[in-house]
Amino acid sequence: MTPERHSLTGTGDPLLEPPPGCPAHGLGPGGLRRLHEADDLDELYQRLREEHGPVAPALLHDDVPMWVVLGHAENLHMVSTPAQFCRDSRIWTPLNEGMVKPDHPLMPHIAWQPICSHAEGDEHKRLRGAVTGAMSTIDFRELRRHIKRYTQRLVNRFCEEGRADLISQFAEHLPMGVMCHLLGMPDEFNDRMVEAARDTLKGTETAITSHAYVMDALGRLTAARRARPENDIAGHLVTHPAGLTDDEVREHLRVVLLAAYEATVNLIGNVLRVVLTDPGFRAQLSGGQMTVPEAVEQSLWDEPPFSTVLAYFAKQDTELGGQRIRAGDGLLLGIAPGNVDPRIRPDLSAGMQGNRSHLAFGGGPHECPGQDIGRAIADAGIDALLMRLPDVRLDCDEDELRWRSSIASRHLVELPVRFEPKAQQEVTQQPSHAPVPQQRADWHVGIPQPEPSAPPAPSLPPEPVSVAAARPQPVAGPESPRPRGAWQRFLLWWRGY
Numbered sequence: 001m002t003p004e005r006h007s008l009t010g011t012g013d014p015l016l017e018p019p020p021g022c023p024a025h026g027l028g029p030g031g032l033r034r035l036h037e038a039d040d041l042d043e044l045y046q047r048l049r050e051e052h053g054p055v056a057p058a059l060l061h062d063d064v065p066m067w068v069v070l071g072h073a074e075n076l077h078m079v080s081t082p083a084q085f086c087r088d089s090r091i092w093t094p095l096n097e098g099m100v101k102p103d104h105p106l107m108p109h110i111a112w113q114p115i116c117s118h119a120e121g122d123e124h125k126r127l128r129g130a131v132t133g134a135m136s137t138i139d140f141r142e143l144r145r146h147i148k149r150y151t152q153r154l155v156n157r158f159c160e161e162g163r164a165d166l167i168s169q170f171a172e173h174l175p176m177g178v179m180c181h182l183l184g185m186p187d188e189f190n191d192r193m194v195e196a197a198r199d200t201l202k203g204t205e206t207a208i209t210s211h212a213y214v215m216d217a218l219g220r221l222t223a224a225r226r227a228r229p230e231n232d233i234a235g236h237l238v239t240h241p242a243g244l245t246d247d248e249v250r251e252h253l254r255v256v257l258l259a260a261y262e263a264t265v266n267l268i269g270n271v272l273r274v275v276l277t278d279p280g281f282r283a284q285l286s287g288g289q290m291t292v293p294e295a296v297e298q299s300l301w302d303e304p305p306f307s308t309v310l311a312y313f314a315k316q317d318t319e320l321g322g323q324r325i326r327a328g329d330g331l332l333l334g335i336a337p338g339n340v341d342p343r344i345r346p347d348l349s350a351g352m353q354g355n356r357s358h359l360a361f362g363g364g365p366h367e368c369p370g371q372d373i374g375r376a377i378a379d380a381g382i383d384a385l386l387m388r389l390p391d392v393r394l395d396c397d398e399d400e401l402r403w404r405s406s407i408a409s410r411h412l413v414e415l416p417v418r419f420e421p422k423a424q425q426e427v428t429q430q431p432s433h434a435p436v437p438q439q440r441a442d443w444h445v446g447i448p449q450p451e452p453s454a455p456p457a458p459s460l461p462p463e464p465v466s467v468a469a470a471r472p473q474p475v476a477g478p479e480s481p482r483p484r485g486a487w488q489r490f491l492l493w494w495r496g497y
Helices: 041-052 072-079 120-135 142-156 167-171 174-183 191-202 208-225 233-239 245-279 278-286 293-300 335-340 369-389 487-494
Strands: 055-059 067-069 163-165 306-315 319-320 323-325 330-334 404-405 410-412 414-419
Touching: 041 055, 041 245, 041 335, 055 120, 055 323, 067 072, 067 414, 072 233, 072 319, 120 233, 120 245, 142 167, 142 174, 142 369, 163 167, 163 369, 167 174, 167 245, 174 191, 174 233, 174 335, 174 369, 191 369, 208 245, 233 330, 245 293, 245 369, 245 410, 278 335, 278 410, 306 335, 335 369
Parallel strands: 067 330
Antiparallel strands: 055 067, 163 414, 306 330, 319 323, 404 410
8 A cells, every 4th residue: 555645735635646657747646746857947836826826835856745935925924933934854744754865865955954054043143143243254345356356367267269158167166266265265266176066066976075175175274263363254253252163163164155156156157148148138237227236136036046945844833825834844945936926026027126125045044144245246256257358249049058957946057158359467457358558657747758759750760879868968058947856866866867
């Protein structure tokens, strides 16, 4: 006999497996839809909204039941009511009933960890206070200078070639370079660190080795800051009055590094794709009707870096969006579907400039503490890139672009572009597509400017000029200039006259 499953709909009815060969595509026990089998999650979320309202039942891998919160208001209520919902998966009924195996594909996202994003109460205040305290020391004016310099370095790698992939050569490198600097390990930033972070997040066969590489770097950083604190995030975590252990410091550095990296890579890629494929959007940006920060904010509405967050858990029996939620039920924070809730966005084509009420960074006690860092990297990085490459254009048909999708996020795989080859620029210079201006002549107030000499006749070679003749000669008579002052005489002596 087929075993009964936990009833997600709260009716008490058992969820029976469909008979073998059932033609219902993407449907699991009880007729619930499997999220991981959907070809188009946005379309599935819309269908769930029509069938169930702002909160809908669905299935994860291995037919594990989970609520999907689709409404904007319902998502905000869930994340802002810690008395009813928390991030502690240890109370999750399917996990306690053995339905979620240790090798479940989503366990890395759901498994409880001793970090601030999973803690509650006083422990949450202690850990979260250390993280926000460390981030509050960031000088954003200096941060933007570093972002522009990293952008200059990255663009210098490919600017002379006239073509590039803005995902693998730009979007995946800029956030890592900036985050390594902020955490206090700029020397660790290299292609290997970028590859290790990317591999860790993809969950490939080598993900464990890549994760170990990242953790080794963070462990060495923690030990170094424990011995000698410095003015960076790692140093402030070590010295914070909350008294974090080395393990707690290292774990929170990992969360900050990987979460900021993943979110910002997706954000940069999404904004650049729209700039390159939507002429109206680019015209607004180029014409001054929209700033780069406003373009970034629009992208956070339309294509948030994380489409869902796994997961929140009900601490008690409650009601949400007209659904009966039982203690121990799991709920997905539906960022992408919440951002297109027709109750707050009846016209999706309307611009959202000036409106930051999207769900891209969550909300409530667990709202993303590094959201301003992500915004700064995207704002300054994209602006600097477009200053260097104003003629950049897509090097393929738009329908050839490919994504790698999961329940949690949607990644643009490549973004090939072309542009007129550009010369490299000094890293410390302000990004610009124009040639570097010629340095001003060595001239000071009080010294007569030399008269511009006429160019020699084409048919006659210039006559040689001796060094003595090049020096200023005294002029007698009524046309003589007034005597030079001491400072002028010193300058002439300094120049060898």
